[in-house]
Amino acid sequence: MGCRSRSALAAALLAVAGCKGAVDRPDWITDGGGYLGDAAARPLAIVGDRVSDWLELYQYDPKLVEAARLSVDEHPEFINEPFDLALSPDGAALYVVLGHPDMYHMGTLLKARLGDGSRIAEIPLGEEPSMIALSPDGTRAYVSLFRNLGHPQGPWTAPGALVVVDTVNMRVLGVADVCAAALGVALDEARERVWVACLGGDALALVDVANDAPRVEQMVPLGAGTAPAYVLLDDAHAFVTASGSGELIALDRADATVAKRIAFGSDAFPQRMALAGDLVLVCVDDAQQLAAISRAALEPVDTVATPGMHPQGIAVTRDGRYALFTDENDLLHPGQVVRVDLAGLGSGGAHVDATAPTRVFPQAVIVAP
DSSP, X not given: OOOSTTHHHHHHHHHSOOOOOOOOOSSOEESSOSOTTSGGGOSEEEEEETTTTEEEEEEOSXXXXXXXXXXXXXXXXXXXXXXXXXXXXXXXXXXXEEEEEETTTEEEEEEEETTTOOEEEEEEEESOEEEEEEOTTSSEEEEEEOOOTTOTTSOOOSEEEEEEEETTTTEEEEEEEEEETEXXXXXXXXXXXXXXXXXXXXXXXXXXXXXXXXXXXXXXXXXXXOOEEEEEEOSSEXXXXXXXXXXXXXXXXXXXXXXXXXEOOTTOOEEEEEEEXXXXXXXXXXXXXXXXXXXXXXXXXXEEEOTTOOEEEEEEOTTSSEEEEEEOTTXXXXXXXXXXXXXXXXXXXXXXXXXXXXXXOEEEEEEEO
């Protein structure tokens, strides 16, 4: 699910069977024992590794160290690919989007207890689920289906989809085809609308999800070759990383008109984003940096150098003190999770201050307060 200089290698890793040797454990494997629900274990950063099929938990304050891990390798003969993560509003349940659990034909949504890693439920979603957005009350999940497994290196022309899930009863409520290679998703609850980035279609799909019956209400073209990947909403704007054109595109949240295009460079390959106070932090993969964008002025105000690192996923701690991002490395050798001290962000003071090793291909990261 990407279009980069290393995409052929990534495609090979995701399209062939793996021989990783599953670890059949129903709960978190911890060094010190106990449950991750214990107050002493929090806060935590949770990382999903796409190729090794592990979830890894890290304590990040005062030191950045691995606290536990959980295998989601249900089928050792191929890659299950935990691609995205979400946490219920009360912090008790962890949702894991598994892209390839059934021989690459049917992906699933796994719901587990964060405290002990035990499985609550798992349901099939369709071909190659990718990103998830939860409703503020946690009762609905909106998951994109990337599909396009027949074209691992593109062009991604088959229509992707949006799936609406009742997370209380763990059942699918509705599915709608949206656009070619659906990837990033973001929920505008007030307007009962989900924004979907169409990586293969150079557009955004605005999907009406009222009454749990998804339907495309508007397509927003962004220009040939943009390849929009991920979406992030704030109160006023939708921010979209365009991996093909190397831009951040800001759109008005109310009417979906383009407000600003910020160029990082055609080979920059911007990835996932996170809000950090009045700024948006953008993982700019091949530029090896985090870009800080003013949400009000829609202008770059700072960068955080990440030399030798390829930022993918990002999360900001609740107190705003740190950002944690995943570095995928070269897709074959171990990656890492990286802590950034955000003090001085906006004036050149933010900097990488800690790293910890992960498995092969870390991408999604979220924070459990």
